[in-house]
Amino acid sequence: MSLSVEQVESFQRYYELLLEGNEAFNLTRITVEREVVVKHFLDSMASLQGVPFTWRDRAVALLDVGSGAGFPGIPVLLVCPRWQGILLDARRKKAEFLADAIARLGLADRVQARWGRAEEAPADELGRYDVVTARAVADLGRLASWTVPFVKPGGRAVLLKGPRAGEEVEAAWGAISRVGGARPETFSFELPEGHGERSLVVIEKQHTEK
Numbered sequence: 275m276s277l278s279v280e281q282v283e284s285f286q287r288y289y290e291l292l293l294e295g296n297e298a299f300n301l302t303r304i305t306v307e308r309e310v311v312v313k314h315f316l317d318s319m320a321s322l323q324g325v326p327f328t329w330r331d332r333a334v335a336l337l338d339v340g341s342g343a344g345f346p347g348i349p350v351l352l353v354c355p356r357w358q359g360i361l362l363d364a365r366r367k368k369a370e371f372l373a374d375a376i377a378r379l380g381l382a383d384r385v386q387a388r389w390g391r392a393e394e395a396p397a398d399e400l401g402r403y404d405v406v407t408a409r410a411v412a413d414l415g416r417l418a419s420w421t422v423p424f425v426k427p428g429g430r431a432v433l434l435k436g437p438r439a440g441e442e443v444e445a446a447w448g449a450i451s452r453v454g455g456a457r458p459e460t461f462s463f464e465l466p467e468g469h470g471e472r473s474l475v476v477i478e479k480q481h482t483e484k
Contacts, residue, residue, distance in 0.1 A: 275319065275322075275353065277353065281352055281353060284352050284379055284380075285311075285315060285349070285352060287378070287379060288315075288344075288348060288349075288352070288375065288379060289307060289310055289311075291374075291375045291378060291379070292305075292310065292343060293305060295343070295371045295374070295375070298367075298371075299343075299367050299368060299370075299371045301342065301343035301368070301371065302314070302343050308467075309469070312465055312466055312467055312469050313465065313469055314343075314345055314349070315349050316465060316466065317345070317346070317409075317434065317465060317472060318345045318346030318347075318348075318349035318350060318409070318434075319346070319349050319350065319353060320346075320434070320463055320472065320474060321346045321350060321407050321432045321434055321474060322350060322353070322354075323461060323463070323474055324405075324430055324432035324461070324474050324476040325405055325430055325432065329404070329405075330353075330354050331354075331356060332356060333356050333357070333358070334354065334356070334357045334358070334404045334405055335357075335358055335359075335402065335403045335404050335405070336350065336351065336357050336358065336359035336360070336403065336404070336405045336406070336407065337359070337360045337362060337402075337403040337405075337406045337407070337421075337424050338350075338359060338360070338361045338362065338406075338407045338408070339362050339392045339406060339407070339408040339420055339421050339424075340362070340363060340364070340392070340408050340409070341361040341362060341363045341368070341372060341387075342363060342365075342368055342409075343368070343371070343372075344361060344372055344375060345409050346407050346409050346434060347359055347361045347385075347407060348361070348372075348375065348376075348379070348381075348385075350407065351381060351384070351385055352379070352381075357384070358384040358385065359384065359385045359386075360385075360386050360387075360388055360403075361376070361385065361386070361387045361388070362387075362388050362389075362390060362392060363387075363388075363389065364389070364390065364391045364392075365389075366389050369387050369388060369389035370387075370389075372387035373386075373387040392420040392421065392424070393419075393420055395424070399424060400423045400424055401423070401424070401425070401426055401427070401479075402424065402426065403424050403425055403426060403429060404425075404426060404429045404430075405425075405429060405430055405431075405432060406421045406422070406424045406425050406429070406430075406431045406432070407421075407431075407432050407433070407434070408420070408421050408431075408433050408434070409433075409434040410434055410435055410436060413442060413446070414433070414435065414439065414442035414443065414445070414446035414450075414458075414475060415442070415445060415446035415448075415449035415450070416449070417433055418431065418433075418446055418449050418450045418453060418455060418477060419449050419452075419453055421433065421477075422450065422453040422454060422455045422477055422479060423453050423454075425477075425479035426479060427454075427479050427480060427481060428478070428479065429478070429479050430476055430477065430478055430479070431455065431476070431477040431479070432474065432475075432476055433474070433475040433476075433477070434472065434473075434474060435472070435473045435474070435475055436471075436472065436473060437462065437470070437471035437472065437473060438473070439460055439473035439474075439475050440460045440462075440473065442475075443457075443458050443460060443475070446458075450477060454479055454480055454481045455477040455478070455479060455480065456477060456478040456479075456480050458475050458476060458477045459475075459476045460473055460474070460475050460476075461473065461474045461476070462474075
């Protein structure tokens with residue numbers, strides 16, 4: 275993936291906003307620039323491996339569940355300028371940070387921040403999104419039950435997990451199938467510079483939940 279000068283500048287600005295917001299909102303323990311680039315930005319962008327390559331250049335509706343400081347949602351939206359997104363977090367202060375970051379990054383015309391819990395979302399939000407992302411916010415069974423219902427049939431839930439995510443798939447399969455998900459595909463990858471192994475769990479939505 276290659277980034278334009280404007281995109282690189284946006285990531286630099288995002289890093290500055292993280293440092294600024296960290297003083298008030300306790301967003302991340304990782305603050306060294308190089309580590310933020312690898313462990314947050316590149317890790318987030320890796321979620322794009324979970325969708326067909328052609329989706330990157332088309333209009334896509336994204337929901338990022340448990341967005342926190344904006345991962346993986348903001349990095350993905352910065353590199354996919356045709357995507358529109360909702361960043362959802364259950365903590366009001368983090369949702370406030372997200373709203374401010376969206377405005378200051380110039381994303382307000384296509385990205386919104388919302389405060390709330392995925393499991394309490396209104397029924398008209400379900401089945402609306404092409405891609406739903408989440409980053410290591412719970413075990414796979416619960417994470418699937420919170421994310422897959424939002425996905426349109428044919429869309430994907432793309433879940434960023436630690437190195438042992440493959441071991442969770444069988445235990446989570448009942449929960450995944452109940453909400454209309456196909457059997458997950460799991461991909462492992464190494465972050466650069468020895469920063470560890472990660473997994474990507476991709477669940478295609480087949481039908482509405484049972």
